[in-house]
Amino acid sequence: MKRIFKLRSELVFSAIISLIISVILVVFLKEFVLGSFLNDSKDTTKYVHEDMIAKVEQDLKNMNINDSNKLQKYMNEKFSMLYFIFIVHKDGKIIASNNKEIKSIDADKIIDGKKTFKFLNAHRDNLVKITRCDYLKDGCYLYYIYIGYGKLENGNMVGIMIFIIFIIIFFLLIWKRISYVSKIKSTVRNITEGNLSNRVPLKYKNELRELAEDINYMASKVEKEEKNRNEFFTNIAHDLRTPLTTILGYINMIKNDKYESKDELNNYIDIMDKKGLYLKRMLDDFFEYSKLSSNDIVLEKQRLQINELARQISEEEEDEFIQKGLKLSLKLPQETIYIEADANLFLRAVNNLLSNAFKYSKQNTTVEFSVNREIFNNTFYAVLWVSNIPYDLISNSDLENFFKRLYKKDLSRQKEGSGLGLSIVKNIMKLHGGFVEIYREGSRLVFKIYHPCLR
Template sequence: MPSTSGSKWLHSVRWKFLAAALASAAPTAAVLYAFYLLSKYLIRHPFFAVPMAPIINGFGSTPVLVVTGAASFLFFYFLFSRGTIRRLEQLDASLRDMENGDLGTVAQRPATDELGQAADSIDRLAKKLSDYMERVTEGLQAVASGRLEYRIEIDRSYGDFARIAESINAMAEQLDRSIRDERHAEKTKNDLVTGVSHDLRTPLTSILGFLEVIEQDRYKDEVELRHYVNIAYEKARTLKKLIDDLFEYTRIGGGMPLARTELDLTDLLRQLAEEFVPSLDKASMTCRLAAPDEPLVIEGDGNLLMRAFENLMSNAISHGEGSPYVDIEIERREDIAWIRVVNYGEPIPAMDLPFIFDRFYRGDRSRTSGGTGLGLAIVKSIAEVHGGSVRARSDRSRTAFEIALPALRSS
């Protein structure tokens, strides 16, 4: 449907042409009357009568007057409508210029009628679009120059142009995010190399140092020799554990396929508690398992999940000093299985809590199993490749590590 302003504009154009037609009628009638009087006068003279007589006698006076009237009417109609036609041609030329991308054109001189108002509207539209295109161009130039934080102001009154500006802003934001992610990935890689280098160098330096003492016979007796060998052996075990953890972390993060099977978490964690009885006894602790009566089944890689729970269990035993218990709690909330491993030792400092799942992170006291700085990072990776998540809560009463995993629907 045409808009109100468009209908008004068309109505005005019709009236202008109608007015031109009505205005042409009066001079046409005057021309016909004058032609009639002139013909009546001229036909009395022999000089004019000779050429006029065959025309009048052959065609008749009425057809001659009709032809003369039509020609006169068309002449006067064109004369009176010429201004309107010229203004319409100017409007059409302005619209064609806008279609070709020239938004700086002026439609025509100002006027107070509807055509003048239409011309003013076209001029305002061209200026508005030109201004917004300059803003869009400025935004694109800013993005091209690397100023990805630049955002074009969105004005909904511009319709499709506003959507173009939104798309440019979204593109700039995505580029900015991609670059930041790339820089973060580069930093993470550098941190990983730095962390691995440091953690490998420390035990390796000790091993080389003690082996050098042994190789140069700088020990007093066999007892001291065995002492040095034992230290080198323990450092070598630490080194192997770090390498194993690093390999495991890289393997999980590399997207290796999972050997998924249906697992009953209650049975899996009961088996875990039994395997840790010697470690618990050595620490004078007992593991308490709280689980639902019905099976809680998930789909996952049993070996990987067992590795994650082992890391949490080792962590709980290491940092649950002074408490006789480590608790494992299992519950189902809708379609999510929640597993909590709880210890009652010293709380994790609040400033460390957001970072304890980062690889090689160590706060005032390490919360990672085995001290490699990768234990909790491995737990997080295992949870995430199973479509789950992990979090930690800690206060003066207890510290709980919670893993959330998708549970299968009960049959």
């Protein structure tokens, strides 16, 4: 399985582990290292007296303690398993209390302001015993014994310690992931600054890895696109410079009267005219490709009958094919097929396919031009295809590259053509919600364009 944990699960797991470790560590520190610190006798004694005994003491001072019945009734109301309260004389004789088991208090403990504090086990945990004696009035003293846990604020201190240790351990556990996020951030910054060969190292098996993979994929695509762009401009410069150099060369020869007859001059002019027209066609292709690649192009769609459109195109192109020693064979279905498309762009796509077949077909062969209708992914498509026998052997890599911009099978780029014709076809069909296809069928090369048809 590619992903074991989601990042969220890993963080929750790290938080649970951090909490368990911090609790265990704090318990250990409390039991064996900080017990006496956490259970400060002064604070705990003060807490017990002020929060538990002070009100009783104030009530007794305001009460007639010589009324033994009323006094005992009051003491009975103060029953508690945490503390025992005694009203005693100086000699330790008990006048009233909330504990009937203890009959007397040692006289040496009856001293105003005397108090004791001690832990009730060897580990000095939070269980303590506190005694205190305070003078009330009329020769009577308040003596109490408290057995319970220490000052509750110590619990807050323990909680604070657990929280601090938890934060430290949690960040230690996730620190590598935080560092990895920083690494991703710095790599993305380097890529945006032009270092397209940079890649994020792949770690973990969560969303961070998926993010790194996506960034690396994006970087490789951008790097490839940058390489293609540089190659694109290089090829444009080459394709434009070649005819332009020829034109300028003949202009210079004419200016310097380097011709022997009017026929030779006219020949120079014809060559310049051909090169000029070729240059114009290339510039038109570059402009068309740029326009089709933009996001603001608006299609002017209209209802077109594919059968009639193909028939008209075939009639217009047939003579030119015959002059080159090629036969253009048209095959139309019996059913009439309609599409909704931008007429100019769709015609450009069809003409580009026929032009490609015209340029690269073996002489004395037939170029098949056909129309039919096919169902693909439950959608009806009008399919227009051009099939020809090329004069050069076509490899699988050629098939994959035919629709790439500026691709020419002739790597020396000596043959005329911008290399954008089939790329323009692909972009036109994409804008119309269609697609293109190329494959070999025996010795024939088949180009198909698919356009959603009207039913």
